[in-house]
Amino acid sequence: MAQSTNTRDLVLEILLQITRDGEYSHIALKNALDQYQYLKKQDRAFITRVVNGTLERMIELDYIIDQFSKVKVNKMKPVIRTILRSAVYQLKYMDSVPASAACNEAVKLAVNRGFGSLRGFVNGVLRNIARNLSDVKGPPKKERLRALSVQYSLPEWILKEWLLEYEEETVCAMAEEFLNERPLTVRFNPDRISKEELLKMLKAEGVSVREVEGISCALYLSDVDYLMKLESFKKGYYQVQDKSSMQVAMWASPKEGDYIIDVCAAPGGKAIHLAEMLRGTGHVEARDLTEYKVGLIWDNIRRSGMTNIEAVQRDARVRDEASVGKADIVIADLPCSGLGVLGRKPDLKYKMTQETQRELVKLQQEILSVTAEYVKAGGTLIYSTCTIHREENERNVRWFERQFPQFHMLRECQSLPNRSLGDGFYIAMFRRT
Numbered sequence: 273m274a275q276s277t278n279t280r281d282l283v284l285e286i287l288l289q290i291t292r293d294g295e296y297s298h299i300a301l302k303n304a305l306d307q308y309q310y311l312k313k314q315d316r317a318f319i320t321r322v323v324n325g326t327l328e329r330m331i332e333l334d335y336i337i338d339q340f341s342k343v344k345v346n347k348m349k350p351v352i353r354t355i356l357r358s359a360v361y362q363l364k365y366m367d368s369v370p371a372s373a374a375c376n377e378a379v380k381l382a383v384n385r386g387f388g389s390l391r392g393f394v395n396g397v398l399r400n401i402a403r404n405l406s407d408v409k410g411p412p413k414k415e416r417l418r419a420l421s422v423q424y425s426l427p428e429w430i431l432k433e434w435l436l437e438y439e440e441e442t443v444c445a446m447a448e449e450f451l452n453e454r455p456l457t458v459r460f461n462p463d464r465i466s467k468e469e470l471l472k473m474l475k476a477e478g479v480s481v482r483e484v485e486g487i488s489c490a491l492y493l494s495d496v497d498y499l500m501k502l503e504s505f506k507k508g509y510y511q512v513q514d515k516s517s518m519q520v521a522m523w524a525s526p527k528e529g530d531y532i533i534d535v536c537a538a539p540g541g542k543a544i545h546l547a548e549m550l551r552g553t554g555h556v557e558a559r560d561l562t563e564y565k566v567g568l569i570w571d572n573i574r575r576s577g578m579t580n581i582e583a584v585q586r587d588a589r590v591r592d593e594a595s596v597g598k599a600d601i602v603i604a605d606l607p608c609s610g611l612g613v614l615g616r617k618p619d620l621k622y623k624m625t626q627e628t629q630r631e632l633v634k635l636q637q638e639i640l641s642v643t644a645e646y647v648k649a650g651g652t653l654i655y656s657t658c659t660i661h662r663e664e665n666e667r668n669v670r671w672f673e674r675q676f677p678q679f680h681m682l683r684e685c686q687s688l689p690n691r692s693l694g695d696g697f698y699i700a701m702f703r704r705t
Contacts, residue, residue: 279311279315279318279319280322280358280377280378280381281381281384282304282308282319283318283319283322283323283326283358284351284354284355284358284381284385285304286300286301286304286319286323287323287326287327287354287357287358288350288351288354290323290327290619291327291330291350291354291619291622292350292354294623296617296619297323297324297327297617297618297619298616298617300323301319301320301323301324304319305319305320305498306500309498309501313497316497316498317497321366322358322361322362322366324618325361325365325366326357326358326361327618327619327622328425328450328451328618329361329364329365329425329451330357330425330618330622331421331422331425331426331427332422332423332425333356333357333360333361333364333425334346334357335410335411335422336360336364336401336405336408337356337357337360337397337401339408340397340400340401340404341356341393341397343393345357349387351382351385351387352382352387352390352393352394355378355381355382355385355394356378356394356397356398358378359374359375359377359378359398360398360401362374363398363401363402363405364405371402374398374402375395375398375399375402378394378395378398379391379394379395379398382394410422410423417431417432420443420444420447423447424444424447424448424450424451425451425621426447426450426614426621427621427622429625429626430611430621430624431443431447433626433661434446434660437662438688442688445688446660446688446689446696449615449689449690450614450615450618450689451615452615454615454616455482455492455493455494456492456493456494456496456499456512457484457490457491457492457493457512457513457514457515457694458490458491458493458510458511458512458513459487459489459490459491459510459511459513459515459518459541459545460489460490460491460509460510460511461489461508461509461510461548461576462488462489463548463551464508464509464577465509467483467488467489467491470491470504470509470510471491473503473504473509474491474493474502474504477502477503477504478495478497479493479494479495479496479502480493480494480495481493481494482494484515487515487518489518490513490515490518491510499512505575506575507575508574508575508576508577511540511541511544511545511572511575511576512541513541513542513545514613514616514694514695514697515694516612516658516687516694516695516696516697517541517542517605517658517694517695517697518541518545519685519697519699520542520545520603520605520654520656520699521542521545521546521549523654523683523699523701524546524601524603524652524654524701525549526546526549526550526554526600526601527600528550528551528553528554529550529553529554530550530553530554530600530601531554531555531557531598531599531600531601532546532550532554532555532556532557532599532600532601532602532603533556533557533559533595533599533601533602533603533643533646534546534556534557534558534559534602534603534605535559535586535588535602535603535604535606535639535643535646536559536560536561536588536604536605536606536607536639537558537559537560537569537583537603537605538558538560538565538566538568538569539565539568539569539571539572540558540568540569540572540573540583541572542603542605543556543558543569543581543603544556544558544572544573544576544578544581546581546601546603547576547578547580547581548576548578550580552579552580553580554580554600555580555581555582556580556581556582557581557582557584558573558581558582558583558584559583559584559585559586559588560583560585560586561585561586561587561588562585563585566583566584566585569583570583588604588606588639588642588643589635589638589639589642590642591642591645592646595645595646596645596646597645597646597647597648597649598646598648599646599647599648599651600648600651600652601647601651601652601653601654602643602644602646602647602651602652602653602654603654603656604639604640604643604653604654604655604656605654605655605656605657605658606635606636606639606640606655606656606657607632607635607636608632608636608657608658608659608661608664609624609628609629609632609659609661609664610624610658610659611624611659611660611661611696612657612658612659612660612688612689612695612696612697612698613658613695613696614689615689615695616695629661629663629664630663632664633663633664633668636657636664636668637668637671637672640655640668640672641675641676644672644676644679644704647679647704648704649704649705650703650704650705651703651704652701652702652703652704653679653701653702653703653704654699654700654701654702655668655669655672655699655700655702656697656698656699656700657697657698658695658696658697658698659696659698660686660688660689660696660698662686664698665686665698665700666684666686666698669681669684669700672702678704678705679702679703679704679705680702680703680704680705681700681701681702682701682702682703683700683701684698684699684700684701685698685699685700686698
């Protein structure tokens with residue numbers, strides 16, 4: 273089905289916000305879909321598919337464009353580059369979009385954005401690609417790293433790093449998983465609504481539901497047009513949360529009356545999960561750095577209906593004297609490279625650098641050094657990240673054990689991106705002796 277130019281123009285604007293202006297993909301896409309709630313379901317689905325797909329496959333798309341354009345992608349103006357990328361994605365991965373529509377609408381976009389002089393260039397490149405797309409070959413096998421980079425649209429430095437830490441078969445399986453479509457995972461509160469009641473409600477709202485094996489309070493949702501419109505969501509019956517992330521509260525296993533601090537809590541899924549497990553007792557303090565993030569936590573707290581939890585704006589790097597030795601459980605789900613969640617946030621693989629990764633390791637150690645002091649004797653500290661980078665995970669934990677011998681590690685787990693296991697995620701649990 274051909275889409276209106278306005279819909280494609282919105283796709284272009286969202287992609288420019290992400291690739292040119294540095295906005296995060298999930299924020300840019302959500303803001304646009306919030307603003308254009310009146311769009312038809314199929315238009316909204318088209319926007320989401322093209323934005324996410326273009327980001328997921330961007331290295332491959334650039335490689336294809338470079339085969340047919342005298343001006344290489346990295347030399348193009350951002351608007352033209354983005355128009356070509358999204359059009360080639362439609363040509364290669366969306367059978368429902370006629371090649372003529374993808375090409376014609378791309379030319380219209382260029383003209384409407386003030387690049388009428390380049391209409392012939394855009395049209396020529398795309399028509400040539402459309403005619404010869406099936407004949408495009410990737411880099412030669414002898415250029416193994418580059419070939420993998422193009423095949424999976426992953427930067428070469430990330431692949432090189434992973435190949436030093438994992439078998440090539442494992443790396444390719446992870447890379448493939450990031451390109452697979454994944455359902456929305458939610459966790460519901462069985463004290464507020466039974467699974468049977470929720471399933472009935474979701475079905476009536478037109479949502480397809482599957483149960484999550486091994487986690488009775490989790491569900492996979494699909495065919496969701498606009499989550500915020502669902503009455504089941506507005507009533508706070510469930511929170512959006514990947515099942516790997518749910519393991520944090522399940523590992524922590526709080527007892528009624530516990531005082532819990534989550535030092536980097538936004539958007540609040542883990543903290544709310546812990547508050548629910550306390551069954552109205554105890555207290556959870558969900559902290560984060562910025563007013564915006566604390567606002568996100570409060571939004572989710574209000575929806576959840578929980579009263580034994582609060583959101584507080586606080587810098588996790590700054591020692592809070594009032595918290596020293598007070599917490600039964602401290603959750604340190606810290607800022608990380610995010611390389612375990614590329615299936616949900618594909619732009620992270622282009623934003624992250626090795627230098628930033630090294631800086632994050634130092635930041636994680638800085639925060640751990642401060643927050644460890646909040647754990648009371650006999651209390652629990654849980655460190656977690658949504659990455660598969662061992663420098664941020666296992667090696668960071670070895671550092672922590674050397675620096676803080678009063679903490680004894682009970683267990684750790686590195687889950688890799690997998691359809692049955694969820695995101696790439698790392699958890700380590702310590703007891704303060």
